[in-house]
Structures are given as C-alpha cells and as structure tokens.
Amino acid sequence: MSTRVEPIHLILYDGVCGLCNRFVQFALRRDPRGRFRFIALQDSLSRRILVGYGRNPDLLDTIGVVTNWKSGDENLLLKSDAALFVLREIGGIWSLVAFGRFLPRRLRDWCYDRVATVRYRVFGRLDACPIPTKEQRARFIESIQ
Secondary structure, three states: OOOOOOOOEEEEEOOOEHHHHHHHHHHHHOOOOOOEEEEEOOOHHHHHHHHHOOOOOOOOOOOEEEEOOOOOOOEEEEHHHHHHHHHHHHOOOHHHHHHHHHOOHHHHHHHHHHHHHHHHHHHOEOOOOOOOOOOOHHHEOOOOO
C-alpha cells in the first residue's frame, strides 16, 4: 500500500515588503497540511533558483512559487500566476478567487504590476525580514550564506 506524498511548493517573497509578508502570514494560517515553504527573495538560494530559470534575481517586484519543489517536476510561477496558484491550493472560498486565472495573463499581470508599484507606500517597507515564530520556523528555508 503506497501513501501519497503531498507536493511541497516554495513561495519566494520580498522579505522586507509589508504586503508580501502579509501574504506569507495569510498562506501560513490557511495551510495546516504544511504544503508551502517560504524563502525571501533576498536569500542566496532564491537568487540561484531565479537564475536557474533565466530570471533576474535583482528584480524584487513579484512573488514566485516553485511548484512541486525538489520533485524533479518543478515549475516557476510569477506574479498573478503565483498568487492565484497559492489561492487555488489553499482551497475553500479562496479557490473562487483563483478563477481569475481564466482572465488573460497580460491583464492579470498588469493589475499585479499596478499594486507592486505602490506596495511599499501603502503596506510599508520593513527594515529586515520578520523572524517567524518557533512553530513557523521549520516552514522557512534559509540558505547558508
């Protein structure tokens, strides 16, 4: 009898962005099965992941999700694709919002970019990445610098 292993998805987020940190807390509270792991875009492992996908690691204007992380069947999602993926995976009422994926990506990402340009002004910029609680710490990935 085989047991199904839940896929792990890695969320890459701007560690000093107030909105991004709220999104991380939102996902943590709604993910009791622990399918999501988190890493700040400022971390060297995030940089290596982004470079591996041909992305510029100095652009910190988006969240990303590496789906099926460490499975050999990974995929990088960015901007609205990443946000909608997380909402769909969380499920419940949030999966209804994920129906936004049926809108053209160009329109979704245009809206995403508008929010990204004002996120520090509206949601604040932190001096450093917040330290997760003791219970949350295992869900955060930090590379050895």
